[in-house]
Amino acid sequence: MTGWLTGKRARIEGDSPAIRAAIQAAGAALVAGGDCDIWVHVAPPTAVKPAHELTHAEWRASLDTGLDRRFLGARDFADACRARGQGGAILFVGAPGQALGADQAAAAGALGNLTKTLGVEWARDGIRVNSILTRETGDTLGHLAAYLVSDYAAYVTGAVMGIALDD
Structure with a gap:
């Protein structure tokens, strides 16, 4: 993966050491703000509540x-x-929303549709939009993330992918 992202600037919102490490290993410079070529948003873990208890x-x-x-x-x-x-x-x-409660399932389902819609709508501007829905936090996640934001995935947009956990 060395050099895949050389010359690119990436901003990662949220916590994922595996994604940070893989994107840096691929050659991207991580930035805290300002212009960047890559924007990754990692959702924070949230509490799980049954639907009938949600306010x-x-x-x-x-x-x-x-x-x-x-x-x-x-x-x-x-x-x-x-x-x-x-x-x-x-x-x-x-994380995939279905396993985490009705509220998170609704957000994850809408995010899948948003990813597909923006992927098509913004493709004409050269902006790719993809999602990874998983509870995986290790190297597999990092490598897939680095690939999806690299030029090797230049024709991948609007994709919603998952990674199964190794038990």
């Missing part, structure tokens, strides 16, 4: 974290790419 505020908070913030961040990234006249890569990473 409206908890429901809205899950949708805000799992969908709204991701859309707004992606929109801002895409606007910056267009202003520079360059494409870019967006990657959403998080």
Whole structure:
């Protein structure tokens, strides 16, 4: 994977040591802000509650974290790419929602549709949008993430992928 991302700047929101390590190993410079070529959003883990115990505020908070913030961040990234006249890569990473409660399932389902829609809509601007839905946190996740944001995946956009956990 050495050199896949040489010359690229990547901003990673959220915590994933495996993704950080793989993207750096592939040659990208990690940046905290400003212009970047790659934006990765890693969803924070959230509490699981049965649907009948969810308050409206908890429901809205899950949708805000799992969908709204991701859309707004992606929109801002895409606007910056267009202003520079360059494409870019967006990657959403998080757990598959079906196993984590109705609120998170709704956010994950909407994120899948958002990924597909933005992947098609923004392809004309050279901006790729993909998602990885998994609870995997190790090297496999990091390597897949680095691949999806690299030029080797230049024709991959709107994809929602998963990684099965090794038991």
